Amino acid sequence: DADVTQTPRNRITKTGKRIMLECSQTKGHDRMYWYRQDPGLGLRLIYYSFDVKDINKGEISDGYSVSRQAQAKFSLSLESAIPNQTALYFCATEGTDTQYFGPGTRLTVL
Amino acid sequence: AQKVTQAQTEISVVEKEDVTLDCVYETRDTTYYLFWYKQPPSGELVFLIRRNSFDEQNEISGRYSWNFQKSTSSFNFTITASQVVDSAVYFCALSDFSNDYKLSFGAGTTVTVRA
Numbered sequence: 664d665a666d667v668t669q670t671p672r673n674r675i676t677k678t679g680k681r682i683m684l685e686c687s688q689t690k691g692h693d694r695m696y697w698y699r700q701d702p703g704l705g706l707r708l709i710y711y712s713f714d715v716k717d718i719n720k721g722e723i724s725d726g727y728s729v730s731r732q733a734q735a736k737f738s739l740s741l742e743s744a745i746p747n748q749t750a751l752y753f754c755a756t757e758g759t760d761t762q763y764f765g766p767g768t769r770l771t772v773l
Numbered sequence: 774a775q776k777v778t779q780a781q782t783e784i785s786v787v788e789k790e791d792v793t794l795d796c797v798y799e800t801r802d803t804t805y806y807l808f809w810y811k812q813p814p815s816g817e818l819v820f821l822i823r824r825n826s827f828d829e830q831n832e833i834s835g836r837y838s839w840n841f842q843k844s845t846s847s848f849n850f851t852i853t854a855s856q857v858v859d860s861a862v863y864f865c866a867l868s869d870f871s872n873d874y875k876l877s878f879g880a881g882t883t884v885t886v887r888a
Contacts, residue, residue, distance in 0.1 A: 705777075707878075764817065767816050
């Protein structure tokens with residue numbers, strides 16, 4: 664089984680809809696991250712959490728919110744989706760050597 | 774401010790050619806880490822290497838090699854005798870103390886290896 668899982672893997676939604684992307688990890692790591700990837704821009708940090716009670720904004724948090732329900736779960740919400748939030752979203756956990764990424768969620772907002 | 778610059782947007786080579794990906798970073802910290810990740814067409818991110826700032830030894834892993842030069846703030850990646858399976862987007866990233874050791878990614882270089 665994968666160490667970091669994301670659901671859904673693909674999602675098409677309409678402008679104004681609320682969307683939740685979920686991330687679960689089995690690695691027992693405290694630190695978790697949400698990134699978005701856009702062509703030509705690399706990965707940009709949306710939110711991060713260093714433990715269950717610690718939530719921090721990344722460089723592009725506007726329009727997003729997160730919830731750290733447990734050490735293993737970190738969810739990303741788009742309260743009112745807009746087309747420029749169409750992107751590939753990655754969740755990651757951090758171990759001693761590197762970050763471990765989930766398989767990604769491809770979100771399209773029409 | 775851009776902390777990691779990958780100046781090459783796209784590189785196209787013929788199989789068996791060598792290809793070098795440039796990465797220039799910016800940090801004022803003395804302790805930092807540099808990474809390379811591979812993103813094949815399937816989309817997942819694959820960790821390739823981590824280097825700490827105190828270890829300037831070059832590293833070789835099979836057909837992959839990395840050249841770390843603090844004097845020029847560069848951490849370049851070479852694929853020797855490229856293969857079609859090397860076609861991917863490659864990301865360089867920096868983790869430093871002043872950023873709580875969060876990752877700052879470059880924009881990525883798309884490598885296409887033609888048969």
